[in-house]
Amino acid sequence: MTGPRRPAVRLRRPGAGDASLSRRSGGGTAYAEKNGGGPSPLPLATAVILATVTPGLEAVCASEVLSRVPGSTLSATARGKVWVSVPEVGPALATVRTADNLLLHLGEVRAGLTRWDLQAIGRDVAALPGLEPILGSRPDVGGSGFVVNASRRGRQTWSRFEAGTAIADAIEARFPAWPNLTGIVAGGQGAGGRGVRVAVELRVDVDDERATVSWRLTPPSFRFRGPDRGFARAALLPTVAHALALLSDPRPDDRVLDPFAGSATIVAERAALPAASVTGIEIDRNVAVVARANLGPSATIVVADARAMPLDAGSVDAIVTNLPFGRQVLDSDEIPDLYRTAAREMARVLVPGPGARVIAMTTRVPEAIVAMEAAGFAGEVVATLGLNGQRPSVVRYFRT
């Protein structure tokens, strides 16, 4: 039996939704079981990878990909998207932590705006040469199939579901050995509960009259760091937390603190980078239990109040935090007081001098800046994100 020929990278989680992708398929150009352990099966002299990212963090994501993937170059960025050229689709890509999804760019087609155009869009997508290495051989497990997920932005008179269906029908006509699971598996993810599993997820993003086609390399749990991580209320996405950690100019000898640790998303992401120590403070015991379960021995959670931290003066080099700002955690009118008192404590526990760094995200930027200024810090906004319908800003502070 044969299967989709995948690049020598194992980005998707082997599991219900994608087990067939992690299996070795027949033939000399098969997907390598161990990362980097075999020849690259696709003719990828240069591949273009699309990384999707929280809007506002494109530059951080681009710079992370360039630093982690040898030989990569930045191709383009757009809101929430970063395209990079890479010499191979290899395991280095799986080390990128600021991207929500990684997709292999397969090509672009023109997308007409009316329903009459849907058939042509499907035909053109199905004819893309990049599909041949993916769907050109039979799936290696019975019941696996492909899905097409479409998104649209612009003046089209058709819906994204109509586009997805039309494109999937055209692909099915070209590659009849592949079951078309579009519309059967909700959202195109995971096991469908009918003995079907998605082996190949294609994504078609239509922006006005341009349709970009890509093959999703990462499972949905990629951005959550796997299926088992716990999140408390007001938790950040790990990908955003990692971006905050990178914005703190991380150094291997840093003693790092998150005084509002929550479920330790930032603590865990900062601990994934070299550091002397990473500590989180969380006032809620129950939340601290979730936080500890998310961490290995490389970080510590202390149940305490950020307004009176059980830490020595000058014992912290960098603070990276997501300040409480929504009604999920506190009443809105409690915020200015909390910020003022916590800022004074941050000033106390941070090392004296210009080496002290603070990265803090909140929607309540004026209150945060006023509080930090009163404690002897100047702030600059380094990013403003589009996050769950809110627009929190990331502010970097230095001692004045």
Ligand SMILES: C[S@@+](CC[C@H](N)C(=O)[O-])C[C@H]1O[C@@H](n2cnc3c(N)ncnc32)[C@H](O)[C@@H]1O
């Ligand atoms: C915005 S959430 C942090 C979310 C966290 N970054 C995560 O991803 O899970 C703020 C956290 O601060 C905690 N908190 C609120 N007031 C606090 C205080 N005075 N001292 C310490 N923690 C506090 C809340 O219980 C909450 O878990």
